Amino acid sequence: MIPIISIVGKSDSGKTTFIEKLLPELTRRGYRIATVKHDVHGFEVDREGKDSWRHKQAGAHTVIISSPTKAALIRNVDRDMTLDEIRDKLIREVDLILSEGFKKDVQPKIEIFRKARHKELLCTEEDHLIAVVSDREFDVGIPCFSLDDSKGVADFIEKKYLKSKKEEEIILKVDGRIVPLKPFIRDFLMGSIKGMVNSLKGCEKPNKIEIRIED
């Protein structure tokens, strides 16, 4: 599963600015990053009257606009999605998801804090705070990085969330829900499937196996 980390902080703490420094640090190391930003005001993606806008108006669940340099997808939702839902319903082919904000979500959080602007941290460990980035020291039992130490934060994220990607893993979803697997079941299922797939022509050394069965 793609790990998610939320960059949180009170308004004007410099979340976007820090993300702008962190992104090149992580992409330089070869990771593909998705960012997620919440927008309460609504946003205009395809202008009224354009074909894609007409598709949407006529009832399309999802609309894609594809060009030689970028692709966009727009879909209706009936409420704010959680970061888990955003990962499951929208994001593919990245190694890490960084959200800006989403303080109320359950994902691990890194808080940006500026002493000139704020008095207290926005989050505690109960909010799944895993690190602070600030121009003052905090003694809250978690790592504290300076505001310009995007390299240190990237090291921290890489060590804690990205190295594990290299371990072997199996995810089982039944009817859209992830089924937790005990180690024995996990090994049995993984071993059996890999054994079967290995025996197929051209599939001798698979790095990634994906299976979908629908009734």
Next chain:
Amino acid sequence: MIPIISIVGKSDSGKTTFIEKLLPELTRRGYRIATVKHDVHGFEVDREGKDSWRHKQAGAHTVIISSPTKAALIRNVDRDMTLDEIRDKLIREVDLILSEGFKKDVQPKIEIFRKARHKELLCTEEDHLIAVVSDREFDVGIPCFSLDDSKGVADFIEKKYLKSKKEEEIILKVDGRIVPLKPFIRDFLMGSIKGMVNSLKGCEKPNKIEIRIED
């Protein structure tokens, strides 16, 4: 796999207008439809200076904007994606993909034709033409519907592409590539996995099983 149908036709034949009639006909029957439109001129999704735009500029592979009513995703690509790639990399949770245009793609096509505007069909059966929608008759060995017969076209699409969704199917992907399965292997793999998953608590009657193994 989500079926893809391209609505093609020369310029000004009424492709968007026909899609606007077809979409409500299909969504009324309970199908979720994604539409795909090609844009050669490029398009502006998130305005310069906005946070999501800054994320993209700083190197994000994918940017998501989430609101209570809709969600948008933008990602860079290095060339035009095929419809297959668009399906695999972007689209989830729909029953059918309708593209407007994409004449050169290999997907099945329905051509919109108006006699006042055009002399000859744009596509032949070699282009995977499966039906014509027109204000004149064509004797080309495939079904021909009138321009206002969105119901007839919906029946045709439903019968040919959507009913099969209800059949049991298994898709195996190894390292991102779909592996064709002979009937015996297909049944063996499906039977074994369903047997194993069935035996897990709470997974007695799965409609959909998804497994991902990564090395």
